[in-house]
């Protein structure tokens with residue numbers, strides 16, 4: 001057996017790797033079930049009511065993933081040929097297989113994301129199309145909170161409010177990709193609804209930091225969610241005894257939110273540690289939630305990546321010399337210390 005086989009794997013690739021705790025599994029076994037396409041699964045209904053309450057919306061809809069949540073939301077807001085303004089670093093633009101275009105015929109209009117995850121209001125405004133026979137019609141603005149590619153930056157309520165105000169003045173809707181909205185709320189010390197009250201729709205993930213095995217929820221006004229329910233069915237997302245999944249989500253909302261603060265602490269520790277490692281660089285002051293980016297300043301990045309993985313630390317390479325680490329429920333303080341030791345070793349003597 002090699003050393004690799006016996007060390008504990010520290011998986012810092014993503015908070016999606018979290019495994020559900022026993023209480024979730026037990027809740028899933030006990031959950032009352034029904035056919036949710038007929039609206040008859042009581043556990044799904046409970047989860048949807050709770051999600052609506054938390055986000056301050058009238059209604060909610062369980063979907064399989066964050067990607068489906070954003071897709072269904074965008075297709076509910078927009079028709080074919082309509083345009084959506086979204087960040088050039090946003091998850092929907094970069095990592096959702098172009099689904100809004102491929103399946104909805106929706107045209108993306110990317111606006112550059114600042115390092116803090118915002119898009120400048122001026123640039124959003126400039127991206128809105130005037131009425132002209134040549135142009136697609138702008139229908140929607142999408143925001144992302146926390147912002148994955150922008151170091152997990154949380155968007156402040158004031159920014160979201162300013163974008164919503166601009167949107168309303170121009171007759172547009174706002175959708176929030178809140179995959180990690182609970183991380184944002186915890187980091188900013190605000191209620192989730194303060195981050196969602198101004199937008200028309202929001203999607204959040206149960207399967208990231210909240211550690212449920214599957215599921216995301218779209219929240220919005222009643223009419224919007226009724227239409228989203230039709231679109232969900234259209235893309236094959238109507239689930240039958242989905243209470244099995246919803247039960248995990250209910251426990252996730254009850255028990256996994258407050259503990260996100262610990263993930264943020266671990267991410268900050270990681271970033272401060274990396275800043276002290278010769279040959280690596282990061283900006284610890286940018287880390288507010290559970291995502292850390294860093295760069296290898298010198299040496300062969302292939303070799304560095306190989307060494308770290310051989311040391312039992314899993315992480316993502318995001319560019320030539322750029323790497324990402326994500327803290328979560330499965331990561332302990334000793335794991336952080338180990339990761340730092342392995343990173344320091346790997347960076348040493350690289351050519």
Ligand SMILES: *Cc1c(COP(=O)(O)O)cnc(C)c1O
Nearest residue numbers: 065066067068091144148177179
């Ligand atoms: C993970 C993520 C999604 C998509 O969620 P999946 O459940 O993996 O489809 C959407 N937006 C952001 C910002 C994410 O980080």
